[in-house]
Structure formats: structure tokens, C-alpha cells
Amino acid sequence: MTTPALLPLSGRRIPTLTPGVSSFPHHRATLRLSEKFILLLILSAFITLCFGAFFFLPDSSKHKRFDLGLEDVLIPHIEPGKEGKHNAGGQLEEEESLRDKIRADHERALQEAKEKLRKSKDELKAEIQTEKTKVAEDLKKKDGPKPLPPVPMPKLVGVNDGDPGDPDTKEKRDKIREMMKHAWDSYRQYGWGHNELKPLAKKGHSTNIFGNSQMGATIVDALDTLYIMGLHDEFKDGQEWIEQNLDFSVNAEVSVFEVNIRFIGGLLAAYYLSGQEVFKVKAVQLAEKLLPAFNTPTGIPWAMVNLKSGVGRNWGWASAGSSILAEFGTLHMEFVHLTYLSGNPAYYEKVRHIRKLLAKMDRPNGLYPNYLNPRTGRWGQHHTSVGGLGDSFYEYLLKAWLMSDKTDTEARKTYDDAIEAIERHLIRKSNGGLTFIGEWKNGHLERKMGHLTCFAGGMFALGADGSPDDKAGHYLQLGAEIAHTCHESYDRTVLKLGPEAFKFDSGLEAVAVRQNEKYYILRPEVIETYWYMWRFTHDPKYRQWGWEATQAIDKYCRVSGGFSGVKDVYSSNPTYDDVQQSFFLAETLKYLYLLFSGDDLLPLENWVFNTEAHPLPVLHMANITLPGSQNQG
Ligand code: DMJ
Numbered sequence: 069m070t071t072p073a074l075l076p077l078s079g080r081r082i083p084t085l086t087p088g089v090s091s092f093p094h095h096r097a098t099l100r101l102s103e104k105f106i107l108l109l110i111l112s113a114f115i116t117l118c119f120g121a122f123f124f125l126p127d128s129s130k131h132k133r134f135d136l137g138l139e140d141v142l143i144p145h146i147e148p149g150k151e152g153k154h155n156a157g158g159q160l161e162e163e164e165s166l167r168d169k170i171r172a173d174h175e176r177a178l179q180e181a182k183e184k185l186r187k188s189k190d191e192l193k194a195e196i197q198t199e200k201t202k203v204a205e206d207l208k209k210k211d212g213p214k215p216l217p218p219v220p221m222p223k224l225v226g227v228n229d230g231d232p233g234d235p236d237t238k239e240k241r242d243k244i245r246e247m248m249k250h251a252w253d254s255y256r257q258y259g260w261g262h263n264e265l266k267p268l269a270k271k272g273h274s275t276n277i278f279g280n281s282q283m284g285a286t287i288v289d290a291l292d293t294l295y296i297m298g299l300h301d302e303f304k305d306g307q308e309w310i311e312q313n314l315d316f317s318v319n320a321e322v323s324v325f326e327v328n329i330r331f332i333g334g335l336l337a338a339y340y341l342s343g344q345e346v347f348k349v350k351a352v353q354l355a356e357k358l359l360p361a362f363n364t365p366t367g368i369p370w371a372m373v374n375l376k377s378g379v380g381r382n383w384g385w386a387s388a389g390s391s392i393l394a395e396f397g398t399l400h401m402e403f404v405h406l407t408y409l410s411g412n413p414a415y416y417e418k419v420r421h422i423r424k425l426l427a428k429m430d431r432p433n434g435l436y437p438n439y440l441n442p443r444t445g446r447w448g449q450h451h452t453s454v455g456g457l458g459d460s461f462y463e464y465l466l467k468a469w470l471m472s473d474k475t476d477t478e479a480r481k482t483y484d485d486a487i488e489a490i491e492r493h494l495i496r497k498s499n500g501g502l503t504f505i506g507e508w509k510n511g512h513l514e515r516k517m518g519h520l521t522c523f524a525g526g527m528f529a530l531g532a533d534g535s536p537d538d539k540a541g542h543y544l545q546l547g548a549e550i551a552h553t554c555h556e557s558y559d560r561t562v563l564k565l566g567p568e569a570f571k572f573d574s575g576l577e578a579v580a581v582r583q584n585e586k587y588y589i590l591r592p593e594v595i596e597t598y599w600y601m602w603r604f605t606h607d608p609k610y611r612q613w614g615w616e617a618t619q620a621i622d623k624y625c626r627v628s629g630g631f632s633g634v635k636d637v638y639s640s641n642p643t644y645d646d647v648q649q650s651f652f653l654a655e656t657l658k659y660l661y662l663l664f665s666g667d668d669l670l671p672l673e674n675w676v677f678n679t680e681a682h683p684l685p686v687l688h689m690a691n692i693t694l695p696g697s698q699n700q701g
Pocket of ligand 1: 593655
């Protein structure tokens with residue numbers, strides 16, 4: 069037995085003792101009783117200490133130190149799950165195998181380090197970048213958006229059909245598909261990721277409606293056209309770009325209206341057609357970024373919003389700081405779908421509020437002025453237009469009704485009243501017998517019609533069924549007359565393409581007068597009206613007019629780097645504006661393709677096209693309660 073060492077108690081050195089044998093024999097006889105007592109006390113303290121140490125000190129047997137040459141590594145001695153399953157011999161073996169494993173790991177690490185040192189700086193950089201990206205992606209996955217609640221998919225009819233049957237029509241349709249491919253491929257090659265394309269300079273292009281963002285407007289706008297044309301590789305390419313690059317946390321001041329009709333409309337349509345969740349998620353993410361635009365004293369949104377800061381403002385050119393009727397009045401369709409798909413009532417509440425506010429306002433001559441001040445809630449200048457600044461407000465009243473499976477009768481009534489006032493004050497027949505829609509300016513009718521206004525032919529035809537007092541025939545006829553006038557505006561030019569605006573004054577009919585109104589920028593409205601008229605009448609002249617326009621576009625607007633607008637449709641030697649607008653792929657080519665397809669492609673009973681030609685399915689509202697609609701009345 070070894071002799072335990074006594075701890076010093078009071079600074080005095082205590083001699084070592086062996087129990088029963090004194091270290092100091094010459095003193096034995098002289099030990100007094102009190103000294104014996106002290107010794108006994110020390111001994112009992114020593115036993116207590118040993119006892120305590122046994123129970124309370126950490127069990128060092130559970131850890132082993134291995135000298136690995138470089139540093140000491142403290143590792144758990146017992147592997148989890150193996151407790152209690154080993155005996156003394158097994159324990160030794162296990163320790164040995166652990167040592168081997170650590171040695172092997174260490175050697176491998178050294179080897180890797182040596183290899184790393186042999187790699188070039190660039191290779192190392194690339195490796196680090198890959199690691200970084202992986203970590204960022206993992207983080208994104210963790211903190212990424214919550215999945216949206218599942219909702220029943222509305223009935224999706226006729227997304228892949230439309231074979232026109234006869235070979236001549238099929239050939240024309242193929243030609244239009246080829247034009248789409250040329251427009252897309254050129255953008256893919258020269259403008260990829262930019263909002264639009266400069267087809268002559270062969271580089272990216274953008275305008276102030278997108279702020280200084282680079283959000284691939286053409287990709288988003290073109291997706292559904294690619295899909296219905298069966299250009300699936302191109303569609304996939306676009307989808308991949310959106311998945312990897314479309315980011316809305318950008319410091320850019322964008323147009324709320326344009327972002328809504330092109331981006332949200334485009335993403336929603338791509339979602340419904342393809343069923344790919346990414347489009348729905350992106351649409352909702354983007355819509356959230358638009359919501360701060362509604363933070364105005366009246367709830368009428370600003371025209372522009374900074375996607376990052378949420379600060380909104382109006383266009384400098386708008387009358388008395390007003391918001392624009394065609395902008396804040398062209399949100400309803402997309403916002404209803406956003407609430408339906410996301411379960412967030414905010415979107416529906418915003419557009420509901422706009423509608424209620426408008427319903428309470430006085431309307432001069434029953435007309436809606438183009439300008440409304442979002443601070444005061446008062447109209448700006450009393451200008452009314454079915455073209456620029458007003459157009460799609462009327463369109464969305466009708467389409468809100470259609471999209472609700474005709475249950476939103478409030479929207480239908482508002483549309484009917486508005487159209488009735490427009491017919492009374494704005495629609496006239498020229499001396500030459502052309503029906504036109506003029507512009508109302510402070511009680512005076514300007515006898516000028518814009519290319520944009522030509523969409524109204526299609527709108528009247530679309531709204532014919534369901535119009536009051538059995539006026540369906542009248543409105544279909546009105547649609548046909550507007551289509552005819554707009555065709556005349558094309559036919560009376562050298563290029564057979566329509567000018568931006570045309571007059572009905574002093575012997576001049578359906579022609580542009582001012583030089584700055586003679587341009588054609590690949591707009592769709594005239595072709596849009598041909599298509600609606602074709603669907604409702606099947607009169608072959610609409611296909612014929614559509615084909616004339618197709619040929620003119622291919623002849624005068626096609627360049628090696630895509631399609632460009634032209635500056636003067638009355639000149640046989642036109643100059644290009646060098647812009648391939650995103651709506652050329654979203655609308656112009658889509659309406660042409662539909663015009664030469666069978667009616668079973670996107671039937672109008674099941675689909676409603678937003679103002680950028682993005683098809684959204686009819687929501688059978690009888691079976692749906694939108695979150696937030698219960699309190700709205
Ligand atoms: C498109 O962006 C939409 O049709 C909008 O409603 C107005 N016009 C352009 C194309 O001309």
C-alpha cells in the first residue's frame with residue numbers, strides 16, 4: 069500500500085505518516101492525548117477527501133489523450149451507442165483502431181493540403197467560390213420563402229390545342245412561329261437578361277418604366293407565347309433564367325402598372341399553363357414589393373415605386389401630381405389571382421378599395437377623367453380617353469366580370485355605364501363613314517384616335533354578350549366598325565403598318581398628320597381586335613387583314629438581330645427605332661398565332677387575357693371565397 073501524502077493544513081509542513089508506525093519513534097512515549105486527537109482528526113479529514121474525490125471529480129477514464137505528433141486531440145473515448153458494450157480487452161482494441169483511424173485521417177488531410185498547394189490560384193479561387201455558393205444556397209433553402217398554401221387549380225382548358233386544320237392556315241401559323249423564334253433567339257443572343265433588345269445595335273435595352281433594373285422583361289413577357297407555340301426548349305431556358313436570376317430586391321424605381329401587367333401577369337400565366345411553382349412564388353414575391361405603392365392618403369397607388377425602399381411617387385408629366393386611370397385601374401385581374409393563389413387578402417383589398425372609391429366619385433358627363441390625385445382624391449384635368457391613359461381601365465371592368473365567371477355584376481354594371489357615356493361623347497362617324505373614338509378634353513372632342521384605342525374593337529365584341537337592353541348585336545357591330553377603321557389606318561400607309569395616332573379632320577381620314585405620330589413600334593392593338601372579331605364572327609377578312617400585317621412586319625421590321633419599330637410608316641425608306649419591345653413577343657405575335665389557330669386553343673369561355681395578352685383562367689367564383697372578401701360587401 070502506498071503512503072498517502074497529507075495536505076498542508078496551516079502552512080506548517082506535516083510529516084508523512086504510515087498508519088500504526090510512527091515516523092518519530094523517540095517521541096512515541098511523549099505523545100499527549102490532545103496530539104492523538106489532532107492526528108485522528110487529520111486522518112478522518114483525509115478519508116472524507118478521498119471519498120469526495122471518488123464521487124465528484126470528472127471521470128478521466130472517459131477521455132484519452134493521444135500524442136499525434138502535431139497536437140494533442142481530446143476525443144471521446146466511447147463512441148455514441150457503444151456504451152456498456154465493451155470489456156477491458158475490447159476497449160484496448162477499440163482504442164487501437166481509433167488511433168489508426170485518426171492517423172489515417174491525418175495523413176489524408178496532409179495529402180490534401182499538399183495537393184491544394186500544388187493548385188493554381190485560379191483553381192483555388194473557383195473552389196472557394198463553389199463552396200461559398202453552396203453555403204449561400206443552403207442558407208437560402210433554410211430561410212427561403214414559405215411554400216404557398218395549395219389551392220384547387222382552376223379548370224385549364226385548351227393549353228396545347230389549336231391545330232387550324234387546313235394546310236394554308238397552318239403554313240401561316242408556322243411562319244408566325246418562326247418569327248417568334250427569330251425574335252426570341254436574337255434576344256437570347258444579344259440581350260439576354262436585359263429588359264429588351266436593340267436589334268440593330270445588337271445589345272440590351274431598357275426604358276424608364278423598368279427603372280434601372282435588369283429584370284429580363286422580355287423573358288417573362290414571352291414565356292406563355294413560347295409555351296402555346298410549343299417552343300418548349302426556349303420556355304425551359306427562360307424558366308431557368310427566372311429561377312436563377314430574377315430578383316426583386318433591386319434599388320430600382322419601376323412602373324407599378326407595367327410591372328403588374330408584364331411581370332405579374334406573365335408569371336401568373338406561365339404558372340397556370342405549365343404548373344411550375346416557381347412562377348407562382350415569384351409572382352407573389354414581386355407583388356409584395358408593389359404593395360408599398362398603395363400607402364397614399366386615399367389608397368390610390370403611386371405610378372412608380374422603388375422596389376427596395378418602397379418609396380412611391382407619380383410621373384412628373386401627369387396633371388397636378390395625379391395617378392393615371394389606366395394604371396391604377398389595371399390591377400384587378402392579377403390582384404384577384406394573387407389573393408386566390410397566396411391566401412393573402414391584401415391584394416384583393418387594395419383593388420376593392422380602388423373600385424369603391426371610384427364608385428363614390430362624381431363623373432363629369434358620366435365620364436372617367438384620366439387623372440386622379442392620390443393625395444386629395446380629386447380628379448385632375450378632365451381628359452377622357454379610350455386610348456393611352458384610360459384604355460385598360462375599361463377593359464379590366466369587363467374582364468373582372470368575365471374572370472369571375474360573370475358573378476362580379478358590379479364590375480359589369482360599371483363597365484356598361486362607362487361605355488354608354490363613351491359612346492355618347494367620344495364615338496363618332498367621319499364624313500367618309502369611318503367610326504372612330506376621339507379624345508375628350510375639357511368638354512371638347514378631339515377627332516384623333518390612337519393605335520392604342522384600336523384594342524376597343526375587340527373589347528366591344530367581347531362585351532357584347534351580356535350587354536344591357538339586348539344590345540349584343542349593336543356592340544358586335546361597333547367592334548366590327550372599329551376593326552375596319554383601324555385596318556384603314558394601316559391600309560392608307562406605304563408600309564401597310566399603322567401609325568401611332570391618326571386624324572379625322574378636314575378631309576383627312578385615318579391618317580397621321582404630325583411627324584411624331586407616324587411611327588409604328590410593333591404594337592398589338594389592331595391585331596388584337598382582328599383576333600377577337602375572328603373568334604366571334606369567323607369572317608375570313610380578319611385572317612386576311614392579320615396576314616397583311618404579318619407580312620408587313622416581316623418585310624419592314626425584321627432585321628438580322630430581331631424586329632425593330634419604324635419611325636415613319638408613310639416612307640418607303642423607313643428608319644428603325646432600334647427597339648424590340650417586350651410586348652411584341654407577349655402580344656403581337658401571340659394574337660397573330662391565335663388568329664391562325666383553332667378556337668380550341670385558349671377558349672374564351674375558360675380564359676381571360678390580361679391587357680398584356682397573358683391568359684388567366686376564369687375563376688368560378690361561386691365556389692370560391694377570397695380571403696378578405698367577407699367584410700367587403
Ligand atoms: C401593352 O403593354 C399593353 O397592351 C398596354 O395595355 C398598353 N399598350 C402596350 C402595347 O402597345
